[in-house]
Amino acid sequence: MKFAIYTYESELSLQVRDEILAAATGTTLEYNELDPEVVISIGGDGTLLSAVQKYRDQLDQIRFVGIHTGHLGFYADWRPHEVEALVASLLNDSGQSVAYPLLKMTATYADGSVDEHVAINEATIRNVSRTLVADVYINDVLFERFRGDGLCISTPSGSTAYNKSVGGAIMDPRIIGFQMAEMASLNNMIFRTIGSPVILGTHADVKLVIDDDRHTVLTNDREIMMMDDDDRQLKELKFCVASQRVYFAKYRHNSFWKRVRDSFIGDEE
Template sequence: MKVAVYTYSSPESLRIRKLIMQGLTEYKIEYDENRPDIVITIGGDGTLLSAFNKYESQLSTIRFIGIHTGHLGFYTDWRNFEVDDLIRSLKDGAGQSVSYPLLDMTAKFSDGQILHKIALNESTVKNVTKTMVGDVYVNHELFERFRGDGLCISTPTGSTAYNKAVGGAILDPHIIGFQLAEMASLNNRVFRTLGSPTIFGSDNILTLRLREESSIVLTCDRQQWVLDQKKHHLVELTYQVSDKKIRFAKYRHTNFWQRVRDSFIGGM
């Protein structure tokens, strides 16, 4: 087994990293940042998202473990006082894992350039200066013309993040699919959209074709691109379930709905 550690730069996270490195040495577990079998992230969900982005090309061979050193993280199972238990679990584990679906995003530009990304949480597209106008296609057939602030396309696990904030539904990750949620859509007697969150199955393709706009902001998890549509026109966005998945080491992986309850409801 080879382990890598990806750390947030706070003093507490760096302290925990030092303890983990000592534990790896004590238990004779190999450290390898280039081709690890397990990536331990120390910080919060943002740290795990950054590690996911770094090791995106190796998702089929990597399992992630998250240690949170601040507020309770949605993807982080271990606390900062459980380092010894975690190291022992690494030594004694049998390679168990639990996997979650990801979102595949392809952006096409008028000059022929193509941007391809994978999202753990969501991708968003919005206009920062005026109403965004775009045609929504489902399986290459026109579904609606959207007018509003923007759109959020999320994974099942990402349904608890920005998607929830804009009124989307929480989606069980055992359902292999993705979700479309509207941001401040215009709905009146002239302009109409469906106006509710929409969940797509694993065999569906969602396409967004945008009109000429002054400025578009495109995101994929923590990555962001501010696009001047007159200079670098984003013509089309395509979304579907990725053929890749993220895997978490199942030494002690918290049930999804327990995470939802702990994060949004708390103790009763």
């Protein structure tokens, strides 16, 4: 089996990387960063998000494994002291995996240029100094004129990340869909929005027509895609379920709801 390692640049993460490489020496495991079958992410969830983006064009050929050395490991099943067990799982790999849906974001600019991105967690659009105004279309039907700080569009597996902090719902990652949550929307006698998260299915799409993109920040899995000093004027954003999926090697992929409990509730006294 061919494998690669994507590492957060901390002392512990680099140490774990060296231990994996040492344990794999002399076995049937082959280190190959260009064409891996399994990518081992060492760090936190942010490291894994970056690993997915690095291998975006090869997602149908790769399974990911996460070793948790950071403060949050929602996608990571392994701890640093379990290197030997992980290498043993790689050597006895049967090809099993669990798949999560991704979000596709298409940004269209006034000059006609188009950018496409995929997210494993979420995309956000915010205005850093004024009210964001955008017409929201669902399946090409005008749904509302949004006014507020911004919008967060998340995947089911990403619903426990930034989406949750802005009041979004937690979705079972086996649902093939996505979610739109509001950030500090304006709701008064003059302006109204739905004021609650909206969950959409496989064949739905959301289109945002931006009223004025000055001071607007667009992100995709925490990476800034556009800021207000961008030369291009953002005209429209479109979101839907991506045709791609992200796959995790199912050596001992823990229950999603157990992770939710452990991360946000903890053990009962």
